[in-house]
Amino acid sequence: MECCIVSALWYFIPLYLLIHLLFFVRGDSDFTLMWASLVGHRPENKLKGLVVWVTGASSGIGEELAYQLAKCGSRLILSARREDELKRVKRHCLEHSDLQDEDILVLPLDLMERMSHEEKTKTAIQYFGHIDILINNGGRSQRSLFLEASIDVYQALMELNFLGTVSITKQVLPYMTQRGIGSIVTVSSVAGLAGVPLATGYSASKHALQGFFNSLRTELSEYPKVFISTVCPGPVQSQIVHNAFTDELNKPVAVPGDQEYKMPTSRCVHLMLVGIANGVQEMWIAQQPFLLFNYAWQYTPTFAWFLTKMLGRKRVRNFKAGLDADSAYFTKTKTS
Numbered sequence: 001m002e003c004c005i006v007s008a009l010w011y012f013i014p015l016y017l018l019i020h021l022l023f024f025v026r027g028d029s030d031f032t033l034m035w036a037s038l039v040g041h042r043p044e045n046k047l048k049g050l051v052v053w054v055t056g057a058s059s060g061i062g063e064e065l066a067y068q069l070a071k072c073g074s075r076l077i078l079s080a081r082r083e084d085e086l087k088r089v090k091r092h093c094l095e096h097s098d099l100q101d102e103d104i105l106v107l108p109l110d111l112m113e114r115m116s117h118e119e120k121t122k123t124a125i126q127y128f129g130h131i132d133i134l135i136n137n138g139g140r141s142q143r144s145l146f147l148e149a150s151i152d153v154y155q156a157l158m159e160l161n162f163l164g165t166v167s168i169t170k171q172v173l174p175y176m177t178q179r180g181i182g183s184i185v186t187v188s189s190v191a192g193l194a195g196v197p198l199a200t201g202y203s204a205s206k207h208a209l210q211g212f213f214n215s216l217r218t219e220l221s222e223y224p225k226v227f228i229s230t231v232c233p234g235p236v237q238s239q240i241v242h243n244a245f246t247d248e249l250n251k252p253v254a255v256p257g258d259q260e261y262k263m264p265t266s267r268c269v270h271l272m273l274v275g276i277a278n279g280v281q282e283m284w285i286a287q288q289p290f291l292l293f294n295y296a297w298q299y300t301p302t303f304a305w306f307l308t309k310m311l312g313r314k315r316v317r318n319f320k321a322g323l324d325a326d327s328a329y330f331t332k333t334k335t336s
């Protein structure tokens with residue numbers, strides 16, 4: 001009998017390790033999220049009927065969040081600065097889901113206008129009665145060298161990505177602690193875990209978010225049903241490069257480059273919703289080699305530094321030559 005168990009283990013353990021290795025190499029999310037997507041709750045079962053507030057809902061990840069949440073049957077509050085774009089997203093949601101007009105509130109909001117956040121939150125609460133999930137998604141990236149960029153750009157990045165997010169959270173969280181239930185989900189980035197050349201201010205703002213929400217999660221331990229989640233995507237198809245800050249405020253990115261090599265927005269958002277449905281606290285969502293890079297940062301930082309310097313040098317050189325800095329990681333450098 002003992003002999004049978006030992007020989008079964010001889011087969012089982014390598015098979016188990018092989019499955020893990022395959023997921024590791026082929027996967028596009030961390031182990032916890034991967035596990036949740038295999039055996040966890042389905043978003044369509046868990047998120048139906050919940051009230052979800054999405055900031056930055058007018059394009060990219062936020063727009064796709066609106067579409068997939070609408071299909072799950074969540075009731076939505078859609079926020080960004082441009083009302084016409086939000087109305088377009090709302091129309092699309094209504095055309096492709098069973099939601100009714102009254103299930104979606106368009107609530108224009110500028111994350112940088114912090115004085116307005118209390119009133120906006122009251123409007124949302126008055127409309128739906130409560131908020132189940134706040135998804136802090138709105139934000140902008142950066143494409144400029146620190147030596148060339150104005151300090152105003154750094155101020156704007158912190159005001160928008162960090163303080164804007166903290167400000168909305170400050171307004172919404174008391175309603176959740178009062179009810180004893182709710183989720184605050186914040187879209188951070190791989191740049192919130194590791195350093196990224198040409199994005200020193202962006203990376204700093206996302207590191208700030210990581211530090212803030214990791215601390216807040218611990219502070220809220222007496223509210224076991226109030227969840228704090230951070231999402232760390234690698235490159236995802238969206239308008240993020242077009243909308244990035246450069247070395248001066250209001251100066252557009254010269255060479256946004258193509259987005260094709262990045263993770264499809266729908267895949268990223270699907271994994272996010274799986275993570276939200278299963279209360280995953282930190283989600284790493286990235287195609288390879290970015291996912292491996294995250295693991296390297298976590299477990300072998302010296303090796304990660306070596307990689308960062310090698311790839312970073314290439315990225316900076318391409319940028320200085322006026323080429324698209326991003327696609328340089330993957331293909332021959334592209335000029336448009």
Ligand SMILES: NC(=O)c1ccc[n+]([C@@H]2O[C@H](COP(=O)([O-])OP(=O)(O)OC[C@H]3O[C@@H](n4cnc5c(N)ncnc54)[C@H](O)[C@@H]3O)[C@@H](O)[C@H]2O)c1
Pocket residue numbers: 055056057058059060061062079080081082109110111112136137138139140141160187188189190232233234235236237238239240241243
């Ligand atoms: N796309 C990626 O590769 C990637 C990777 C990691 C993290 N992220 C993060 O994902 C989030 C969404 O970005 P995206 O990729 O969809 O880019 P995007 O540019 O397509 O969307 C950004 C959204 O934020 C909104 N926004 C910008 N400034 C705002 C302001 N002052 N007030 C209110 N809303 C504002 C925009 O209107 C838009 O709706 C961001 O927080 C970004 O940092 C993106």
